[in-house]
Amino acid sequence: MAVALVTSYSVAKFESVKFPPLGINGVDIHKPDRPVRAEMGGLAVLIALAAGSMIYLGVYFALDGPAPLFAAAASTITLTGLVGVADDVVDLSQKLKPFLIVAASIPLMLCLLSRSSIVIPGIGSVQLGLLYPLVAVPLAVTTSANFSNLLAGFNGLEAGCAGISLGTMAFLSDITGHPAVAALGCIATFAYIGFFMLNWYPARIFPGDTGTLMAGGALAALGLASGLEFEAIVLSIPAAMDFTLKMMHRHPFKQRHMFGDTRVRADGTLEPAAYPAVVHAFMNVSPIKEKDLVVSLLAMQAVFAALAVGITLVFP
Amino acid sequence: MNRQAAVIGLSLLPFVLASGCAFLAWEAAAALEAAWRMILMVFVWIPAFAGGTQLFWKVVVLLSPKTQA
Numbered sequence: 045m046a047v048a049l050v051t052s053y054s055v056a057k058f059e060s061v062k063f064p065p066l067g068i069n070g071v072d073i074h075k076p077d078r079p080v081r082a083e084m085g086g087l088a089v090l091i092a093l094a095a096g097s098m099i100y101l102g103v104y105f106a107l108d109g110p111a112p113l114f115a116a117a118a119s120t121i122t123l124t125g126l127v128g129v130a131d132d133v134v135d136l137s138q139k140l141k142p143f144l145i146v147a148a149s150i151p152l153m154l155c156l157l158s159r160s161s162i163v164i165p166g167i168g169s170v171q172l173g174l175l176y177p178l179v180a181v182p183l184a185v186t187t188s189a190n191f192s193n194l195l196a197g198f199n200g201l202e203a204g205c206a207g208i209s210l211g212t213m214a215f216l217s218d219i220t221g222h223p224a225v226a227a228l229g230c231i232a233t234f235a236y237i238g239f240f241m242l243n244w245y246p247a248r249i250f251p252g253d254t255g256t257l258m259a260g261g262a263l264a265a266l267g268l269a270s271g272l273e274f275e276a277i278v279l280s281i282p283a284a285m286d287f288t289l290k291m292m293h294r295h296p297f298k299q300r301h302m303f304g305d306t307r308v309r310a311d312g313t314l315e316p317a318a319y320p321a322v323v324h325a326f327m328n329v330s331p332i333k334e335k336d337l338v339v340s341l342l343a344m345q346a347v348f349a350a351l352a353v354g355i356t357l358v359f360p
Numbered sequence: 361m362n363r364q365a366a367v368i369g370l371s372l373l374p375f376v377l378a379s380g381c382a383f384l385a386w387e388a389a390a391a392l393e394a395a396w397r398m399i400l401m402v403f404v405w406i407p408a409f410a411g412g413t414q415l416f417w418k419v420v421v422l423l424s425p426k427t428q429a
Contacts, residue, residue: 288413328424329363
């Protein structure tokens with residue numbers, strides 16, 4: 045965990061200096077002076093996660109049992125991160141990206157081939173047969189990765205939400221008897237915390253698709269590996285709401301081209317574009333600055349994290 | 361700040377509504393096999409969640425100062 049935290053912070057700091065001159069940068073559109081900052085910072089999280097996972101596997105290699113599941117989940121998360129890197133570098137088409145994420149979920153599908161049931165709190169175990177490894181696993185990873193790619197764009201939001209979600213999954217995995225998955229969750233959480241320190245307002249680096257896709261992929265992978273699928277769904281609800289609001293608009297996912305981006309007023313408060321989105325809900329009800337908006341969104345994520353913990357404790 | 365907290369509280373609505381409807385669908389389809397009940401539950405959950413999210417947005421619009429003015 046310490047390795048993940050230090051590696052993530054160090055690599056992100058290096059990227060924040062070296063990437064902008066190389067053209068790997070983006071404009072912070074929610075600041076009045078629109079500064080240019082490093083992009084693709086999720087690469088730091090990816091490197092930290094890989095380093096932490098390798099050390100964990102190296103230390104516990106002699107122990108059989110959870111090691112293959114740990115390796116499969118870590119592989120799926122890092123492969124999802126690599127899809128994000130490809131998306132940041134060559135801007136993958138929206139049609140190709142889901143197929144690549146399905147391919148990234150193959151290690152987890154193979155490892156969970158013998159699992160056939162899903163546990164729903166209040167209902168119990170439901171047998172799905174081969175639908176579980178062949179349909180539910182790739183569908184969950186792809187959906188979650190794409191959801192987390194949507195609720196983004198403000199300093200600290202993506203890394204903060206990832207830290208809360210993955211930390212919650214690590215805690216729940218531990219208390220339900222999945223220590224290897226909990227260890228992977230902790231490594232991922234600390235990798236995002238290390239990055240968050242440079243991504244928090246005012247950000248010096250942005251996560252890019254690498255950071256957002258990997259956060260969603262990690263949430264699904266941890267949920268599937270520990271059999272806590274329902275809890276992972278609960279943690280995805282804020283992003284799912286954002287997806288639904290954008291999907292049910294008259295022109296799905298073309299709103300940014302039609303209505304433009306959020307604008308910054310002279311007093312620093314944000315003026316939302318005229319289309320439904322979760323971030324716009326907070327901007328609509330009262331004037332709010334970027335930092336306070338992100339605090340509100342992280343509080344919303346924390347409420348769903350508390351709900352996921354509550355559900356697990358009430359329906360063990 | 362109270363309005364921000366209201367939005368956070370309101371964001372629970374789609375999930376609670378969808379889960380309640382899906383649970384009712386599961387109970388109502390007791391005669392079916394578990395896999396079919398599960399599929400039915402998913403097909404109830406998704407539109408209920410979408411409806412709940414639309415309701416969430418409508419309430420947010422009502423709460424916004426522009427609408428109230």
